[in-house]
Amino acid sequence: MNPYPWLEPVMFYLCAGVALGAAVGIVVSRNIVRSALYLLGTLGGVAGLYFLLHANLLAVIQLIVYAGGTLVLIIFGVMLTSRTPWVRYTPRRGEVVAALLVTAGLLLALLRVFTTTEWSAGARTTAGPAPVADVGTRLLTDYLVPFEVASVLLLVVMIGAAYLARPEK
C-alpha cells in the first residue's frame, strides 16, 4: 500500500532532529540574534512534524504566522531593544546547574509517564490527511464562538500594541 515504508521514519527523525537541535542551539547560544535564528529552525522542524502528522493546514499556518510573522516581530524587537545587537548575558554557574537539574527531572518524569501509560485506543488511528475544507467547516460551525472571540482578541491586541509602543510625548 505504502511504497516507501522507510520514508516516514527518516522524515520524522530528520524533522525532530532539526527541531530539537535548533532548540538546543537556542538554549546554548548567548547571542540573542542567533537564538532568534535558531528559533526559525525549530519552527521549521515542527512544521515538518505537522506535515507528517497529516495536519497540512496547521503546518502551513505554522510557517506563515510563526516563521513569517512572529519570528520577524521578535527580530524587530531585538533590533529595537539593544544598542548593539551582540549583547551577551551569561548566567551564573549555580543557576545553570539548578535549571538543568529541574528540567532534567521534569523530562525524566514525563518520559516515564509516556512509556508506562496505556493510552486508550482511538476511534480511528490511521486517518488520511485532513481536508482543509473540513477544518474550515468545523471552525465556522462548532468553533464559531472561539473564532469570533479570537477575532476580537486580535483587534484588542492590535490597538493595545499600538498604544503601548507609542512614542513618549
Place this chain on the structure above:
Amino acid sequence: MTIGLTHYLFVSASLLCLGILTMALKRNAIGILIGVELVLNAANVNLVAFTRYRTGAMDGQIVAVFVILLAAAEAAIAIAIFMNFYNRLATVDVDRGDRLAG
C-alpha cells in the same frame, strides 16, 4: 520501525524542557519570549499527535490553530512592553526591572 504516538510525545517533552531551560537561563526579555514560543510549540505537537494517533477528529488541530493565534498576539504585546521597558531603563535585562520590588 513505525513512528507512533510515543515518538512525538518524546519530541514534545524535549521541546518543553528546552523551552523551560531557555526561560530560566536567559536574562534578555526577548530570549524569555523565545522560550515561551518553544513551550507553546511543544504543546501544539502534543495536540496534533493525539489528533493523528488517538481521537481521529480534528479538534486538536483546531485548538492548535488557536494556540498559534494566541502566541502571535502574545508576542506582539510582549514586544510592545519590552520597547517601553527599554525606553525607560535602556536595557531589556529582566533583572533590572525591579522598580516595584519593595
